[in-house]
Amino acid sequence: MLPRTYRNIFQGCVLLCIVFASLYVHKQWLQGNELMHWKNARTGDEHQHSAQERHGTDSKNNVESTTVQEPRENARMKQKQSTATDKPKIYSNRYLLPFRPNAMGGANHQYRRFKKAIIMSALTNRTLVMTPFFLHGGHVGGYTKEHLRPFNATFDADMLSQVVPVATIEAFKRVCNRNNTKVILWAGEREQYENIKKLIYTDMVEVDLPSEDEVINLEQMQLDKVAPITKHESCVALSIDGLLHTKFNNTEQIGQLEYLVDKYLVPAPNVVRIVNDLTNKICQGKQYLAYHWRNQSAEMICFFGRERHENDCASQRKVIRKFAEISAEAVTNLMRKEQIECIYLACPLWALDMVDILSKRIPRASIFTSGDILGSPKYQTLLEDYYTLSLVEQEISMRAAVFVATTHSNWSNFVTANRRTNGRSNYNIKDIVKLPDNIPPALL
Known part of the structure; x- marks a missing residue:
């Protein structure tokens, strides 16, 4: 029989061996789990890559190929989630009504003008009023009630609201009338104002606007005057014809706004x-x-x-x-x-x-x-x-x-x-x- 001292040493060695063996087994278990996790992740990646290859997403047209396969609604949801967070603050009681002083231009000509109105709404901290468009150009002439097309039949208002807040014409009319609406035209547009006001705004959309002698006339190069003139006005009707060929100052803010408008002004x-x-x-x-x-x-x-x-x-x-x-x-x-x-x-x-x-x-x-x-x-x-x-x-x-x-x-x-x-x-x-x-x- 071993002396007590040797027995204690022997028992200590056995205990250490057990501890080391336990640690080794635990390490092997962890490594096995990590390996399995890696294999699962790798398998998932391979499945994903296989799907991408089937859809051609490993080609130089990666974005286009994905978009072809993906329903537009899914793409729109992703766009909403990725909208810029530094949108300008806009007050719900401040409206901008895009005004057309000329009854002319095909549908996409009208859309171009409306894009400018979106930018002006953002720059002046205003809610954009969703005015209608008209079937016009080529085979169809004249802005008539028969040719009028509602905004929601043309563009997705929910998507556009990711850029600027939007409001219906009915919402605009509940707050705005001829007594509190400031109309801004550009040089040479006053002559047609009364006729267009009656043809489109009074007879078709039933918006009551001020008379000709109450409108404000500005030159196209006076774009920077719009904000200070309308600073304390709740309701503004701004001519978008004169904005069509107007180039905004090429600032980072304008560039971002133009990008967002092109991205979020999408079909209904x-x-x-x-x-x-x-x-x-x-x-x-x-x-x-x-x-x-x-x-x-x-x-x-x-x-x-x-x-x-x-x-x-x-x-x-x-x-x-x-x-x-x-x-x-x-x-x-x-x-x-x-x-x-x-x-x-x-x-x-x-x-x-x-x-x-x-x-x-x-x-x-x-x-x-x-x-x-x-x-x-x-x-x-x-x-x-x-x-x-x-x-x-x-x-x-x-x-x-x-x-x-x-x-x-x-x-x-x-x-x-x-x-x-x-x-x-x-x-x-x-x-x-x-x-x-x-x-x-x-x-x-």
Whole structure:
């Protein structure tokens, strides 16, 4: 039998061995758990990458590909969550009513003016009044009640409210009237004020505005005077025609506002739902290139009651046809370069000859137009609703993997601006064609 001292030493050694063994086992257990966790995470990543590869998101068109697959509502929710937090403070009892002193301009011309009104609302700390728009231009002339389209049938008010607070015309009328509304016009607009006030604001939207002798006239370069003049006014009606070609000072705040306007001024939810329903009819839900084909020269010269001599039209059509052939070649070459097999042709119904021209270069089954995807009775009426059809085609173009814009087109510019803020690929037709000397640049 060992002496007590040796027994204590032996027991101590055994105890230490047990402790070290326990620590070793625990370490192995932790490492095993970490390895399993890493493997699970890795497997999840691999599943995610596989999904991305199936959708083509590992290509240079990463953003475009993801957007094509993702419903617009999901993208909008993400946009709301990522809205800038330093929006200007705006008081609910301070309104800005966008005022149109001229009853002219197509829908996208009106949208351009409205964008400026959004920026002015933010700069002057005001709630923006959602005025209606009008179907106008080309085949339709005149601002009439029949052509009036509500704001909520055009744009998503909820999305726009991420940039500036918005209010209905009814809310504006509850607070504002001719006695407390300050109207600001730009040089040369006073002459038409009374007629436009009656035509649009009194008769159609029933807004009571001050008389001509009570309006304030400013020069366009006096943009900085708007805020101090209206500082203590609750209700302001500001002409947006004069703002159309006005360039704001290129400050960081203006740049951020313009970015947010381009990102959040998006088609109405009803338009988005229609396109969600139609997307799978374009190239079986796969990626596609969208091309906005339009020729304003042909429209102005040979359509809509403004015909020149028939010889002039015949001559002009020959030139247009030649340019159509050149542009079709350029666009189909771009499709091959981008490895996209389908094209959505966004164009007026009177310009569908381009389908035949494209069909010489790619299969007809790879070409999609509004007529191809709106065949069901549910959407057949859209072919006669030019206003909504235009918004639908813009939304389709916003979702395309690649977009080719027509030069000198407000329609194309609206799509390009939204796509640019979302990092999507855009081309302008003038930049991808080789134009012969005998084709006027105006045709682009």
